[in-house]
Amino acid sequence: MPVPRGSSLDPDRTRAAVLRTAEGILYSRGLDGVGIAELCAEAGISKETLYRHFGSKDGLVRAVLEARSDRVTRWLARAAADAGDEPAAQLAAVFDALGGWFNEPGFRGCAIVNAATQHHTTPASTIATRHLGRHLELLTTIAARAGAADPAALGRQLLLLLEGAIVVADHHDGPGAADDARDAALALLDHATRRRDGHSGGGRRG
Amino acid sequence: MPVPRGSSLDPDRTRAAVLRTAEGILYSRGLDGVGIAELCAEAGISKETLYRHFGSKDGLVRAVLEARSDRVTRWLARAAADAGDEPAAQLAAVFDALGGWFNEPGFRGCAIVNAATQHHTTPASTIATRHLGRHLELLTTIAARAGAADPAALGRQLLLLLEGAIVVADHHDGPGAADDARDAALALLDHATRRRDGHSGGGRRG
DNA sequence: CTTAGATCGAACCGGTCGGTTCGATCAGGA
DNA sequence: TCCTGATCGAACCGACCGGTTCGATCTAAG
Numbered sequence: 336m337p338v339p340r341g342s343s344l345d346p347d348r349t350r351a352a353v354l355r356t357a358e359g360i361l362y363s364r365g366l367d368g369v370g371i372a373e374l375c376a377e378a379g380i381s382k383e384t385l386y387r388h389f390g391s392k393d394g395l396v397r398a399v400l401e402a403r404s405d406r407v408t409r410w411l412a413r414a415a416a417d418a419g420d421e422p423a424a425q426l427a428a429v430f431d432a433l434g435g436w437f438n439e440p441g442f443r444g445c446a447i448v449n450a451a452t453q454h455h456t457t458p459a460s461t462i463a464t465r466h467l468g469r470h471l472e473l474l475t476t477i478a479a480r481a482g483a484a485d486p487a488a489l490g491r492q493l494l495l496l497l498e499g500a501i502v503v504a505d506h507h508d509g510p511g512a513a514d515d516a517r518d519a520a521l522a523l524l525d526h527a528t529r530r531r532d533g534h535s536g537g538g539r540r541g
Numbered sequence: 542m543p544v545p546r547g548s549s550l551d552p553d554r555t556r557a558a559v560l561r562t563a564e565g566i567l568y569s570r571g572l573d574g575v576g577i578a579e580l581c582a583e584a585g586i587s588k589e590t591l592y593r594h595f596g597s598k599d600g601l602v603r604a605v606l607e608a609r610s611d612r613v614t615r616w617l618a619r620a621a622a623d624a625g626d627e628p629a630a631q632l633a634a635v636f637d638a639l640g641g642w643f644n645e646p647g648f649r650g651c652a653i654v655n656a657a658t659q660h661h662t663t664p665a666s667t668i669a670t671r672h673l674g675r676h677l678e679l680l681t682t683i684a685a686r687a688g689a690a691d692p693a694a695l696g697r698q699l700l701l702l703l704e705g706a707i708v709v710a711d712h713h714d715g716p717g718a719a720d721d722a723r724d725a726a727l728a729l730l731d732h733a734t735r736r737r738d739g740h741s742g743g744g745r746r747g
Numbered sequence: 748c749t750t751a752g753a754t755c756g757a758a759c760c761g762g763t764c765g766g767t768t769c770g771a772t773c774a775g776g777a
Numbered sequence: 778t779c780c781t782g783a784t785c786g787a788a789c790c791g792a793c794c795g796g797t798t799c800g801a802t803c804t805a806a807g
Contacts, residue, residue, distance in 0.1 A: 387784095455649060
């Protein structure tokens with residue numbers, strides 16, 4: 336059953352509603368697994384309306400992916416910020432948040448990376464590159480605040496864990512991948528911040 | 542230009558040739574990016590021949606993915622074996638081999654994971670799960686031979702790095718991801734095998 | 748030579764796709 | 778009230794899809 340048939344007649348509201356509906360369907364069925372006719376039906380709009388708002392299916396996909404990238408980026412940053420000032424705790428919180436996502440019923444991997452995998456020519460690739468760059472920025476910031484010897488390098492390593500966890504959770508392990516990734520991340524953080532004596536660094540240091 | 546028009550009339554040879562050709566096209570263009578008509582034309586066979594050999598496009602895709610999984614698995618195992626008996630060297634060799642792959646012109650991520658991402662209902666998902674399981678087995682074996690405290694856990698962590706490196710190389714970094722993954726893998730190996738004194742373990746131990 | 752089977756090439760099928768257009772409808776501002 | 782513009786619903790387009798069939802052709806085995 337589509338939208339309650341309200342005919343809001345407010346372009347902004349219509350656009351937002353379409354984006355919300357299309358995101359769910361495109362994520363669960365894939366970019367090529369659903370046609371714009373069905374998209375319009377589910378969103379409760381006509382094809383002409385969709386055409387005027389987004390220009391093409393590709394335009395709709397791009398708008399959906401950009402909105403999603405923004406939201407996911409804010410969500411991860413929030414998870415880190417809510418974990419307090421301790422870098423190790425922030426890192427753990429990021430991967431715990433991932434674990435919560437993996438446990439959600441409709442989890443099917445990263446929508447942006449999936450889209451870029453399906454249409455490697457379209458702007459999806461550009462959005463995906465920027466999306467990973469945003470994750471890298473968050474992780475590098477945490478690495479720097481933790482006092483890592485090479486924050487950029489540690490950030491890149493942590494990004495591998497983050498993206499690897501999504502793939503493994505989707506195609507192999509399920510939610511357990513988040514726990515493995517968190518353990519590995521904390522180990523790498525410890526390795527990159529350890530003093531050169533036998534002391535195990537990264538622990539509480541006020 | 543298709544096959545040299547030899548008409549081998551040998552079913553096994555024909556099947557192998559079709560698999561080889563289809564693998565390249567399906568990998569570079571995506572499962573939905575090419576029709577069976579073009580596949581047949583490039584392979585130099587008729588649609589009826591393809592239909593008799595593989596039953597359907599899905600059957601062809603499955604055969605392609607299974608053959609590729611076998612080949613990739615053997616390739617990685619060989620890379621490890623050729624690196625000698627030292628677990629750390631074997632691990633480094635695995636990620637160095639990955640780096641070589643990332644540098645190849647047509648690299649577009651893992652064909653099996655990509656396929657499962659595109660068609661998450663088809664047998665592609667099953668093949669992908671088994672594919673990652675094979676990688677996990679190799680990495681866990683190396684972890685165990687290195688004397689890790691928990692080889693299964695370390696194996697799972699290394700799998701995250703392997704899969705993460707493929708995604709990041711495809712969508713963000715390029716070949717550098719392999720170097721980051723190797724460094725992280727060696728750090729995790731060190732972390733999991735270190736003695737509880739200050740000595741940095743994992744080194745040569747006969 | 749004859750025959751059986753693999754293959755070709757082309758036509759054909761029903762279906763779906765993304766995109767376009769058009770007349771009717773409806774709400775809000777002048 | 779009347780107009781503007783957002784929207785609807787439906788029809789339509791050309792293209793391509795995966796799959797099926799058929800007669801002709803070619804090769805290798807008997």
